[in-house]
Amino acid sequence: MTTSTPLSPTPRSTLRRLSDRARTDRADLYAVLDAGLVGHLGIVLGGAPVVLPTGYGRDADTLYLHGSTGAATLRAAAGGAPVCFTVTHLDGIVYARSAMHHSMNYRCAVVHGAARPVTDPDERLRAFAVLTEHLAPGSWSATRQPSRKEAAATAVLALDLTEASVKVRTGPPGDDEADLALPVWAGVLPLRTVVGEPEPCPLLPEGTPVPDRVLSRRA
Amino acid sequence: MTTSTPLSPTPRSTLRRLSDRARTDRADLYAVLDAGLVGHLGIVLGGAPVVLPTGYGRDADTLYLHGSTGAATLRAAAGGAPVCFTVTHLDGIVYARSAMHHSMNYRCAVVHGAARPVTDPDERLRAFAVLTEHLAPGSWSATRQPSRKEAAATAVLALDLTEASVKVRTGPPGDDEADLALPVWAGVLPLRTVVGEPEPCPLLPEGTPVPDRVLSRRA
Numbered sequence: 001m002t003t004s005t006p007l008s009p010t011p012r013s014t015l016r017r018l019s020d021r022a023r024t025d026r027a028d029l030y031a032v033l034d035a036g037l038v039g040h041l042g043i044v045l046g047g048a049p050v051v052l053p054t055g056y057g058r059d060a061d062t063l064y065l066h067g068s069t070g071a072a073t074l075r076a077a078a079g080g081a082p083v084c085f086t087v088t089h090l091d092g093i094v095y096a097r098s099a100m101h102h103s104m105n106y107r108c109a110v111v112h113g114a115a116r117p118v119t120d121p122d123e124r125l126r127a128f129a130v131l132t133e134h135l136a137p138g139s140w141s142a143t144r145q146p147s148r149k150e151a152a153a154t155a156v157l158a159l160d161l162t163e164a165s166v167k168v169r170t171g172p173p174g175d176d177e178a179d180l181a182l183p184v185w186a187g188v189l190p191l192r193t194v195v196g197e198p199e200p201c202p203l204l205p206e207g208t209p210v211p212d213r214v215l216s217r218r219a
Numbered sequence: 220m221t222t223s224t225p226l227s228p229t230p231r232s233t234l235r236r237l238s239d240r241a242r243t244d245r246a247d248l249y250a251v252l253d254a255g256l257v258g259h260l261g262i263v264l265g266g267a268p269v270v271l272p273t274g275y276g277r278d279a280d281t282l283y284l285h286g287s288t289g290a291a292t293l294r295a296a297a298g299g300a301p302v303c304f305t306v307t308h309l310d311g312i313v314y315a316r317s318a319m320h321h322s323m324n325y326r327c328a329v330v331h332g333a334a335r336p337v338t339d340p341d342e343r344l345r346a347f348a349v350l351t352e353h354l355a356p357g358s359w360s361a362t363r364q365p366s367r368k369e370a371a372a373t374a375v376l377a378l379d380l381t382e383a384s385v386k387v388r389t390g391p392p393g394d395d396e397a398d399l400a401l402p403v404w405a406g407v408l409p410l411r412t413v414v415g416e417p418e419p420c421p422l423l424p425e426g427t428p429v430p431d432r433v434l435s436r437r438a
Binding site: 041048049055082088097104128140144150199204 | 301361399406409418420422
């Protein structure tokens with residue numbers, strides 16, 4: 001599938017560049033999904049779209065999504081309604097010599113499909129593990145496992161990665177030839193997400209050491 | 220409006236906490252929108268949702284969105300179809316003593332409405348300025364302004380901030396009382412986006428200084 005990403009103005013003269021951004025390699029898709037913590041789940045409710053940030057985890061070609069069983073979006077998705085799940089990383093602000101060629105460097109994965117409610121107890125437990133490990137590697141085995149009641153109160157959806165696409169923009173601005181002589185700085189201001197100092201829960205006994213599974217993310 | 224955010228599992232016992240996350244203050248909404256660079260635009264195409272990262276800028280209670288006139292999503296939105304535009308900031312990974320209480324700290328703005336195509340030439344120019352200044356403050360007056368052709372090839376939509384909500388989660392994990400004695404580290408690993416060293420366009424004359432409008436973002 002191909003979709004146009006309206007992240008930045010893309011006049012017809014830049015259509016070639018836009019198509020360069022479409023990458024179909026599965027490894028690229030996995031990389032973009034695995035590098036993210038939260039995606040945006042779109043679903044149609046009463047004819048209108050609803051887009052909400054949603055936690056996820058990947059197991060081979062299955063994405064697991066989770067949320068409260070009380071959430072209308074999750075209920076609709078569990079009922080087989082088509083969904084769209086998008087994960088975006090911003091890698092840089094692209095400064096051009098002309099206002100309209102300003103852009104963003106980014107990586108984006110877009111997954112379409114009908115989500116399937118995960119009801120099998122074994123798959124549900126597996127999904128909870130995948131979701132926990134995606135957000136906090138090492139936490140599944142280090143923390144208390146879900147009680148029957150907790151597990152029941154959490155909706156888990158599975159979304160197949162069959163219909164998925166990746167778009168990537170990298171590199172300097174795509175200024176028009178005629179603008180190159182303008183005395184205007186152009187280039188990229190790179191962006192990245194960094195992890196700060198761990199903030200212990202105030203209810204934690206003093207001196208509780210920060211485990212490696214947390215500390216190692218600062219590297 | 221109220222929506223449930225399926226960012227993390229929210230069993231019934233935490234519903235009180237969830238409702239604390241709903242903030243209606245306009246200043247909060249502006250702050251979340253103004254701090255973001257890209258939002259996720261949801262639109263219904265052929266009965267299915269499409270969610271794509273989209274650049275934006277805010278002018279009082281109007282959000283401007285832009286993209287190629289060739290993008291099917293933008294065309295549908297310009298035709299008055301309902302849209303949802305969501306901006307999310309991830310502030311931290313919340314480590315709990317139990318797997319299911321792991322969560323994210325975040326700020327999220329969700330805007331619903333029908334977008335209006337901006338056709339008036341003066342408003343279009345104003346919108347381009349707002350969009351450019353949102354992404355790259357100071358760039359509008361420092362760079363070449365849009366040509367008539369560029370302006371024509373770029374769709375600009377206006378989305379009213381009338382129907383908008385903000386959700387915020389902050390603070391430590393919400394572990395169950397019974398889990399507090401577990402010998403498991405709990406707390407928050409804060410996340411933030413940082414700006415790296417400016418990367419000049421390779422076509423820039425050597426020695427072109429990096430302007431303050433770019434350098435000041437490193438602070």
